[in-house]
Amino acid sequence: MATWSNLMLQNSSSPLKEQLIFFYDNSMLILTLITVFIMYMMLTLIYNKISNKYMIEHQMIELIWTIFPAFFLIFIGIPSIHLLYLLDESNSPSISLKIIGHQWYWSYEYSDFKNIEFDSYMLPSNSPEYFRLLDVDNRIILPMNIQIRALISSSDVIHAWTVPSLGVKVDAMPGRLNQVNFYINRPGLFFGQCSEICGANHSFMPISVEGINLNYFINWINKN
Known part of the structure; x- marks a missing residue:
């Protein structure tokens, strides 16, 4: 059961709950990496004294920030869909x-x-x-x-x-x-x-x- 000092999910008592906790940890790890990377880039841009005021576009940068989020969505989406079907699966109940x-x-x-x-x-x-x-x-x-x-x-x-x-x-x-x-x-x-x-x-x-x-x-x- 949940208590006042419980900051995370409740302890699992079924295999489905274990899979939900694994998916939560996987998603939080990806979101943490993204957040740290974005914060690092923002701080770099703020404190960077070197700038190029004539650069208005760059094909490689646009390619990177389009492909990378797609990979992150795949890493989150595939386990999510697998777990969704697992939750709806019926295994000959007794x-x-x-x-x-x-x-x-x-x-x-x-x-x-x-x-x-x-x-x-x-x-x-x-x-x-x-x-x-x-x-x-x-x-x-x-x-x-x-x-x-x-x-x-x-x-x-x-x-x-x-x-x-x-x-x-x-x-x-x-x-x-x-x-x-x-x-x-x-x-x-x-x-x-x-x-x-x-x-x-x-x-x-x-x-x-x-x-x-x-x-x-x-x-x-x-x-x-």
């Missing part, structure tokens, strides 16, 4: 989770297991044993190391089901069914929130995902 957004709470359904359904509301903020504005009364329980498919829609307005540490952010739109696949590779408690401005209580519909061992997940399913 579990399907139906998610419905409401004003202002989430509903979940495990349609593969006896149609387990429940609503998830934010807990009161005056409870010291819970995470303020992030914890819910009914958490999503999901197993680790299994491909999971989430089917997301809305019953009223546009919401967005977002869990940053899993690299998941999908719009929940009324009358439309969106899907996303993700894979939890470590146990833990992962928090998210609605990322679409959906009304007065938009900031009070958090998401809480608990990743557990497969055997514990089967026992939880049998008890519900």
Whole structure:
């Protein structure tokens, strides 16, 4: 989860999030090199005492500042397109989770297991044993190391089901069914929130995902 001292992205809990972090680092490296180079050139022009007032064009300079940005766009664009298709790829999911957004709470359904359904509301903020504005009364329980498919829609307005540490952010739109696949590779408690401005209580519909061992997940399913 995000903390006050967290200046970078949240730690990854899925392979998709790892790829997003790699792409972010790659893009930031390129942007940093460009920024440093431009600053160096600007300072050079400012403090340079030698100038040629008769030079109005130069073919080689124009060729360089046209080709170099094209190479930078290729270095950013190819990984971006690869990651975009990777995020939409469906790899034979073992579990399907139906998610419905409401004003202002989430509903979940495990349609593969006896149609387990429940609503998830934010807990009161005056409870010291819970995470303020992030914890819910009914958490999503999901197993680790299994491909999971989430089917997301809305019953009223546009919401967005977002869990940053899993690299998941999908719009929940009324009358439309969106899907996303993700894979939890470590146990833990992962928090998210609605990322679409959906009304007065938009900031009070958090998401809480608990990743557990497969055997514990089967026992939880049998008890519900």
